[in-house]
Amino acid sequence: MYIHKNKNLTSNARELRKNMTIQERHLWYEFLRNYPFKVHRQFVIENYIADFYCDAAKLVIEVDGMQHRNDEIYEYDEKRTRTFARYGIEVIRFSNRDIDENFEAVCRVIDERIKERV
Secondary structure (H helix, E strand, C coil), X not given: CCCCECHHHHHHHHHHHHCCCHHHHXXXXXXXXXXXXXXXXXXXXXXXXXXXXXXXXXXXXXXXXXXXXXXXXXXXXXXXXXXXHCCCCEEEEEEHHHHHHCHHHHHHHHHHHHHHHC
């Protein structure tokens, strides 16, 4: 299935790639960059930019900071998740704290989810 991309977000995605958070950089450079299945950084899906996306598994990986505990942001995230689901894409979320304190466990969960969905 073709994933619609808002091409106006391409430059925003490029900037986000250049300015990843510490946790996103850690996950990218220490695990996802050389993962056996291609993973994209800051991937545009419709009008949203996913932190990481594995097309083979139809899996979005989100790394959330403290702002995602806000009710307004939570509702926005839920709307994004529903949009992604229309394409058969599953979303898994990790907090910055998960990356900082349980990096190996985060990697294990991502690996298991991708392998289950491929």
